[in-house]
Amino acid sequence: MPDAQSTSRLEAPAQRDQPPQEPPPGPPSPRDRVPAWTRGFVALYLIAFLICGVFAIEAWPLTGWRLFSHPRRANLYGWRAYTFDPRGHETKIDFARFPRADRHLPLIMQTYARLSPARKDAVCRAWANRVRGFGLQVAGVKIYRAHVNLRLHRYHRHAAPARLTLFYVCADGKGARRV
Amino acid sequence: MSRVSREYFRLDLGVLRPDRWFFQSGSARTLAAVRIGLCALLALRVGLRPSLYLDLSQQEASLFRPLSWAKLFDHMPSRGVLLAALIVCVIAAACAAAGFKGRIALPIAWVAGVFLNGFLTSQGKVVHNDVLLLLCMFVLIPARHSDAWSVDAWLARRRGAPAPPDESVRYGWPVRTAMVVVAFTYCITGLHKLQYTGLDWASSDNLRWVLYTASDSQNGNSLGLFIADHPLLSHLFAWATLFVECTFPLALIWPVSRWFYVPGVVGMHAGIYATMHLNYVAMASTVIIVYVNWAWIADAYARRREARRRLQPAIART
Numbered sequence: 001m002p003d004a005q006s007t008s009r010l011e012a013p014a015q016r017d018q019p020p021q022e023p024p025p026g027p028p029s030p031r032d033r034v035p036a037w038t039r040g041f042v043a044l045y046l047i048a049f050l051i052c053g054v055f056a057i058e059a060w061p062l063t064g065w066r067l068f069s070h071p072r073r074a075n076l077y078g079w080r081a082y083t084f085d086p087r088g089h090e091t092k093i094d095f096a097r098f099p100r101a102d103r104h105l106p107l108i109m110q111t112y113a114r115l116s117p118a119r120k121d122a123v124c125r126a127w128a129n130r131v132r133g134f135g136l137q138v139a140g141v142k143i144y145r146a147h148v149n150l151r152l153h154r155y156h157r158h159a160a161p162a163r164l165t166l167f168y169v170c171a172d173g174k175g176a177r178r179v
Numbered sequence: 180m181s182r183v184s185r186e187y188f189r190l191d192l193g194v195l196r197p198d199r200w201f202f203q204s205g206s207a208r209t210l211a212a213v214r215i216g217l218c219a220l221l222a223l224r225v226g227l228r229p230s231l232y233l234d235l236s237q238q239e240a241s242l243f244r245p246l247s248w249a250k251l252f253d254h255m256p257s258r259g260v261l262l263a264a265l266i267v268c269v270i271a272a273a274c275a276a277a278g279f280k281g282r283i284a285l286p287i288a289w290v291a292g293v294f295l296n297g298f299l300t301s302q303g304k305v306v307h308n309d310v311l312l313l314l315c316m317f318v319l320i321p322a323r324h325s326d327a328w329s330v331d332a333w334l335a336r337r338r339g340a341p342a343p344p345d346e347s348v349r350y351g352w353p354v355r356t357a358m359v360v361v362a363f364t365y366c367i368t369g370l371h372k373l374q375y376t377g378l379d380w381a382s383s384d385n386l387r388w389v390l391y392t393a394s395d396s397q398n399g400n401s402l403g404l405f406i407a408d409h410p411l412l413s414h415l416f417a418w419a420t421l422f423v424e425c426t427f428p429l430a431l432i433w434p435v436s437r438w439f440y441v442p443g444v445v446g447m448h449a450g451i452y453a454t455m456h457l458n459y460v461a462m463a464s465t466v467i468i469v470y471v472n473w474a475w476i477a478d479a480y481a482r483r484r485e486a487r488r489r490l491q492p493a494i495a496r497t
Contacts, residue, residue: 033348034202034348034349034352038321038352039198039201039202041321042201042318042352042356045317045318045356046356046359046360049314049360049363050363050367053363053364053367054367054370056371058246058247058305059247060246060247060248060249060297060300060305060310061247061293061296061297061310061313061314061317062314063305063307063310064305064371065307065364065367065368065371066305066368066371066375067307067368067371068372068389069368069371069372069374069375069376069380070375070376071375071376071379071380071383071385072385072388072389072392073388074384074388076388076392099234099237099238100230100231100234100235100237101234101235101237101238101242101255101302102237102238102239102242104242104302104303104304107244107302107303107304108242108244108303110303111244111303119241122239122240122241123239123241123242125241126239126241126242129239150387150388150391150392153391153407154407154408155408157399157404158395158399159391159395
């Protein structure tokens with residue numbers, strides 16, 4: 001129990017055995033008021049956050065929050081890239097050996113079709129140069145569309161072999177060609 | 180049962196009047212705890228994974244896929260620039276966590292964090308791992324987050340400055356705004372699943388195909404394969420994910436439901452990591468930092484210590 005000196009305005013001696021009362025209602029002191037700009041900041045920030053979120057606008061770090069939102073089908077389509085030497089012998093590109101920022105084949109292929117021919121060729125040349133760095137002869141790059149039926153995966157540790165369809169050929173210096 | 184605990188179980192419809200709900204009184208220590216947690220998390224995330232950011236400089240310019248403000252650049256920054264940003268980010272975030280020059284350090288840490296993660300997300304895919312952390316940190320920039328549990332507050336006390344109040348409207352809105360950001364992040368994520376896939380997201384074999392694909396990218400994941408091989412189990416997890424995500428804003432108006440939603444999303448992220456090896460530890464940690472009532476925990480701990488201290492002489496006497 002507080003002594004007499006510590007008794008506050010809200011806790012008169014007669015009320016010591018009763019629970020403390022709420023402060024009397026009234027406008028908060030100016031020191032305790034939230035400035036108008038703070039209210040504006042919160043409102044604007046939340047509006048921008050919600051607009052970007054709801055309409056899936058990517059104004060990073062404000063983002064559309066599309067995480068696993070698109071449906072996945074049993075027929076899975078992906079991409080495989082191979083280099084070929086002057087004799088036509090193909091070697092699968094091991095993207096895991098590339099620097100971390102160059103490993104993302106599926107991500108690059110999402111927009112590959114929309115790139116200019118020069119830009120497409122530049123992507124292939126970048127991969128070819130990386131593979132040459134591992135000591136392999138490279139005459140060009142072939143990009144295949146891979147199809148896997150995931151229904152065949154059940155009770156198997158690995159997926160059934162993919163069916164490959166050639167999509168692009170980039171022979172060095174001749175640009176990318178859609179097959 | 181006390182008045183406060185009864186309210187904890189009731190629906191708090193005050194959120195329907197946002198102006199009052201956001202700007203009601205809050206604890207300086209809770210705000211300080213959120214500052215400490217978010218800034219320490221950013222410092223750890225950036226400081227413990229330097230190669231993730233520094234390796235970006237090796238990317239070929241033709242593979243650069245900028246997003247948002249990164250479109251101002253033609254290619255990834257040089258290693259030197261990334262290293263400088265990384266050092267600035269870690270030091271500033273550590274200073275902000277300690278509350279040393281916090282009002283200056285926190286914005287610097289945030290800008291450096293956005294710079295580094297903005298380039299990380301410019302590889303062709305939007306990277307969401309640290310976004311929630313950065314969005315919640317942004318709210319703190321104009322807030323008085325260093326009035327408690329900080330070096331700045333300790334120095335001010337030593338100079339004889341009057342102690343700021345523990346409860347004030349100045350401390351309430353940043354934490355509540357961060358809570359709203361977290362709640363609607365999950366809600367929007369869930370609603371996009373319904374928008375793009377509908378209820379099929381959970382009622383079809385969608386999650387099974389996701390798990391099989393993720394397992395193949397890891398050269399086989401036993402847990403993921405077990406769930407994918409059992410359609411009922413995968414449907415159960417899919418429905419639970421949809422429910423937790425879409426209804427998360429209930430945690431704002433029904434405080435006791437936080438005991439369900441916070442462990443729910445932490446469990447969801449743990450499950451994603453275990454089956455798909457996607458690390459969303461920053462998102463899960465942000466939810467915990469923002470939603471836990473740290474001032475209450477500190478008070479409870481202090482009460483326990485006090486009770487133990489009082490008990491000890493009595494035990495010694497007997």
